[in-house]
Amino acid sequence: MPRTGSTAGPTLAVVAREAGVSVPTASKVVNGRDDVAPETRRRVTEVLDRLGYVRRRGGPPKPHGMVDLVLASSPGGGAEGAAVVHEVERAAHAEGLEVVVSAGRHLGRDRLDRLAARGTAGVLFHGDAPSAAQRAWLARHRVPYVLVDPWAEPPRGTGWVGAADRGGGRAAVAHLLALGHERIAVLAADAPGRAGAGWLAGWREAVAGAGLPERAAYERRVGAAEPEPCGARLRTLELLALPEPPTAVCVESDAWVPGVYGALAERGLRVPDDMAVVGCGDLPEARWAVPGLTTVRRPVAEMAGAALALLARLASGGAADGLPVELETELVVRSSTAPPGGSSPRAGSAGAGGQR
Template sequence: MVRAGSAGVTAGPTLAVVAREAGVSVPTASKVVNGREDVAPETRRRVTEALDRLGYIRRPRFDGGRAPRLVDLVVHSLETSGSGAVLHGAEEAADDAGLELVVSAALTRSRAERPERPERPERPERPERGWLDKLVLRGSSGVLFHLAELSDPQYAWLRQHRIPFVMIDPVLEPPPDAVSVGAADWRGGVTATEHLLALGHERIAVVAGHRHTLCADARIAGYRSALAAAGVRHRPEYVRHAGSGEGTAGRRVRELLDLPEPPTAVFVCADRMALDVYDALAERGLRVPDDMSVVGYDDLPEARWLTPALTTVRQPLSEMAATALRLLLRMMDGHRPESTRTELSTRLVERSSTAPPGPRPGGHG
């Protein structure tokens, strides 16, 4: 459990600051603070020293005889950099608001234990009913969800128990009355494509995630809109969906390279998929950006680690989580947001993976 904030206590460094000082993730620092045993001794030592050095205050659960209001943050995993960014934003906003934040990964059924739904994302990111029951038992005042989806019965359960909740970057369209915070994905798709058009590319492909998901559909729509505005012909064969399987994005790029007229640039709708794209291009002996320009999406730390560093559209995950928590706080106080959907702006981060078109990409071998 991450404890963030308590009224009347002098603000000190947040857990995110401690994590950066110790060179670990926020979830790992949280485990140390809360006495979890599944932390390596050397890691525990570094975090403990950082806690002491920075004067981190392990805030008491009760203040003046009252328990601070409790808010849950449920993420699909505590191991990804995207979830780390969400946790960072929510933790700092909770600290500012004097809330106590409980962070957990969703408890899920395996794919074999639930009906197949090919049109839905493959990631099993629905929390189980037993976990939801714990919200009532521990007296949570509200919940933030950073998950692919909730089921209809789970939405109904939250309404029945009158627990306010906000979805952070939902993958599927939530019910009309559900409050959510996301990014301006259509504009992000426009920005990525306009960048490639400005460099002189016209044969621009897009590799997106699952079909019929909010972010993929919006980013592809932005891509098509930018092409149309520039008078560049849209080629249906240049639009590919990779899903979430490891290596799938690389296979889609190899398919693009095998076209009679392959693209000279590709807009990849997630930084994690760009790693596969780089590998697939290298297998064909092609260089980024000399033979193929690549633009990603998210601006996760991985984007800076790639060689060459990835030009990408920054999705403000930390800011989205902080905004979601502030909305949730107002809902806990009885205020209903004017709109159920809030979108934060994206922006292009130019690095070294894009350049004017080079020689025609080959690679039919």
């Protein structure tokens, strides 16, 4: 569906590019908004007239200063999804954009058609990438899109912003090695996924790089159908039943940690004296846990902000240079890690390589 007020002529993105402004700014001029600098208004108006842009007449103005955020339809992304919404709305406000939020499972053909009808500037997809049919629709309607923290490997040529999870897995193991641990296990999702694959690969690389013996029994998978804490609890109990159980475990998601803590408590064991625990995400669970969870912080807010900035650039006719973007993770040390059989270090202490 055309993005201007007629079936022919330049799009608003073309006008914005020619005038050297963002699509939302060009939209404000078209719709008679007064929050535009006089010189900017003059420049945009000249381009509108020169290119023959046909303004929409009759009815309410078309909301070109709007983007859509499609949240993941899969379970388990509640806390991260809330952070994504908050940061996208904050970053969009700074760009002069408004945000419409919807669930991925509801994004059918009728919803896509309505999305075009109200003149969205672009779409952010959190977690789930659009299907092949959705990508074809977006291309046909010239609607740019960007992925925020995609779970699966995105299609080639797609713009996306994610976290460097492989480095996060390595940092978790490096922290435990520095404390003196040699029997280090991992809990990872038993499903394909970009973030989980990176976390597991980082753990494997760090363990192998330290020259530790290969222990297949220390690699445990949590099924996608298992409730998050329950699956982690069962895998932790399996680790504890081994003839030589691990002294530390790296957990792919902070949301699983209550299950890990629960399993240890069932066996009369304590964190970190009997087992050190490192999570991933720095979700609220990490701060609520007792003891406080040492975790690898995934920069959710920064990912959302960077993705919105990229989408605004694409909507203005800019190029998707330097893609994809992977933002660095950060180790946050709290009280759930200590030397084997030792006492917990001071929470928040700094380590090498930018850890805190």
